[in-house]
Amino acid sequence: MKTLDEADYVVVGSGSAGSALAYRLSESGRYDVVVVEAGGTDAGPFIQMPGALSFPMNMARYDWGYRAEPEETLAGRRLATPRGRVIGGSSSINGMVYVRGHARDFDHWAESGAAGWGYGDVLPYFKRMECFEGGGTEPRADGLPAGDPAWRGMSGPLNVQRGAMENPLYGAFIEAGRQAGYPLTDDYNGEKPEGFGPMQQTIWRGRRWSAANAYLRPAMARGNCRLVHGNVARIAFEGTRAIGVEIGRRGRRTGVVRARREVVLAAGAINSPTILMHSGIGDPAELS
Template sequence: MEADFVIVGAGSAGCAMAYRLSQDGRHSVVVIEHGGSDAGPLIQMPGALSYPMNMARYDWGYRTEPEPHLGNRVLATPRGKVIGGSSSINGMVFVRGHAKDFDHWAESGARGWGYADVLPYFKRMETWDDAGHGGDPAWRGSDGPLNVTRGRRENPLFHAFVEAGRQAGYRVTQDYNGEQQEGFGPMEHTIHRGQRCSSARAYLRPA
């Protein structure tokens, strides 16, 4: 087998690289992955999310060193050993890194890594949809491969939770991945049409 590019690991980054490198139709790409297939309901069904992250078939089984500030407990640190990597076993909650973290990187010498630099890539990555409504185009993407959605929020406890945060003195935000990142508001997830939208589904399958 010959290819223009060989990618080792079909995790979140490997899937995205395969998609982008083969996008122009001129290059062939081979992706090598130690783990197995991501097919099956335990990965694809969002409600089963606690199973794959606790199965040796899908998870590398990493543990932390004893944590001195947590009574020396050893904590589980799930990492995906499967097509799609950790995006195939995580909780599907979509949260961008905080803008000030990126700006701190740039101020510390990582030129090109400020939030203004990475924001176009966050937007390029996603198709953001909230019950048929697009987001602010200054902050959100509308034609990327990764589907980012919100739950229906029909349960009255959702609104009560956000209101409780407001009454406790916290800010409320309509989009924590948009202009105002801090505050209580609707959660976003990588779920599309009732299925997990992992990097494998968003990037590798189309490639």
């Protein structure tokens, strides 16, 4: 089969994981990286303009169009399961809300045997990835304090900001929570994860700050990371070693993107296992 491209690392998918991996793998300059993406461009207002957030996940050009199995308790409805089919993956079609998760959840994972996944273990990586409110160290003009560097990153590639508090409904919502007895928090991704407070968003200077904007484009600007468009049909093997991926376009396989070192599957929670199964990897009962 024709070789379409070759690199040290082949990353399948340009979403949150794939773009970050491309950024890190290309960072030293020692390796070249190819990212394979089935979807098209993320340019245009429906993705880049935050106010259009409800559109891309309902547009066939940006979404894989998956539906869940019929749900008996919902009269057989098949609920939409949005998955981004576009540069940036689901980070280009989501609601841009930034929530790390409660520290106690991570600690529970570690207590249950997932060594290295306690909150203290993952916090340095959360800090490394983000640039909270431009890395500012002074309180905002609206009175919100600056991020605490013990909890927040100030120089990472992913821009995160708290929403503006100009809408009068914001104050009413916070006051309703206070009157109901709930705690308040200025930063739910900081020391106080519980309570009513301003939402945090992956938005910067009026644009969606997707994984593509945060990671993929800076990686490609280095010159040793490039993007190949095409749908990965299966992993290519020599014996038991993965040596690349077979690319399909318009219903037929057109060639192989070869990996000198590794193939990295980052095609999402649905497509990564699908590619593995199409490659003969999985439960024998399902493969048969």
